[in-house]
Amino acid sequence: MLSNKMVKALNKQINNEIYSAYLYLSMSAYSTFKGLKGFANWFMVQYQEEMTHAMKIYDYVNDQGRQVKLMTIAQPPTEFGSPLEMFEKTLEHEKFVTKCINDLVNLAVREKDHATNIFLQWFVTEQIEEEANDNEIISKLKLVGNEGNGLFMIDKELATRVFTLPTASGESQT
Numbered sequence: 188m189l190s191n192k193m194v195k196a197l198n199k200q201i202n203n204e205i206y207s208a209y210l211y212l213s214m215s216a217y218s219t220f221k222g223l224k225g226f227a228n229w230f231m232v233q234y235q236e237e238m239t240h241a242m243k244i245y246d247y248v249n250d251q252g253r254q255v256k257l258m259t260i261a262q263p264p265t266e267f268g269s270p271l272e273m274f275e276k277t278l279e280h281e282k283f284v285t286k287c288i289n290d291l292v293n294l295a296v297r298e299k300d301h302a303t304n305i306f307l308q309w310f311v312t313e314q315i316e317e318e319a320n321d322n323e324i325i326s327k328l329k330l331v332g333n334e335g336n337g338l339f340m341i342d343k344e345l346a347t348r349v350f351t352l353p354t355a356s357g358e359s360q361t
């Protein structure tokens with residue numbers, strides 16, 4: 188049984204995940220406009236992943252017999268600067284999401300809500316991966332270059348990312 192406080196917090200996290208999807212869709216559109224097809228692809232896959240995060244929580248709230256209540260999705264920025272700046276903004280956003288997930292876990296622990304605590308563990312692990320991915324790309328952009336040939340190479344690499352639906356265990360197949 189979820190407490191009202193927990194339901195409210197989970198509904199807020201659904202909103203955070205959909206906002207994340209919206210933000211990355213905006214970055215994808217920006218990348219396409221700038222002629223960076225690989226970046227556009229990477230952010231489009233990220234958009235799809237974030238939607239699966241939102242739906243995971245959506246399903247959980249439903250499964251617990253509580254009501255999902257959707258909220259307004261804030262407008263994302265539309266300008267992101269250089270590719271490096273865009274990924275720095277991505278990392279910054281993921282750090283914010285990590286904090287939100289940690290706050291949710293803290294709430295579950297305080298409420299002695301073991302089911303939600305276990306449910307949230309997948310997100311705790313996922314956030315480590317999200318931040319690691321962003322850090323890796325930021326390092327590459329700093330190393331190989333934020334423009335010219337280096338950027339072209341990274342764009343080609345990011346073009347290879349494919350979206351895979353998370354498996355039953357919740358791990359995405361990469």
Ligand SMILES: [Fe+2]
Binds near residue numbers: 236237240
């Ligand atoms: Fe997410």
Ligand SMILES: [Fe+2]
Binds near residue numbers: 207
């Ligand atoms: Fe994320």
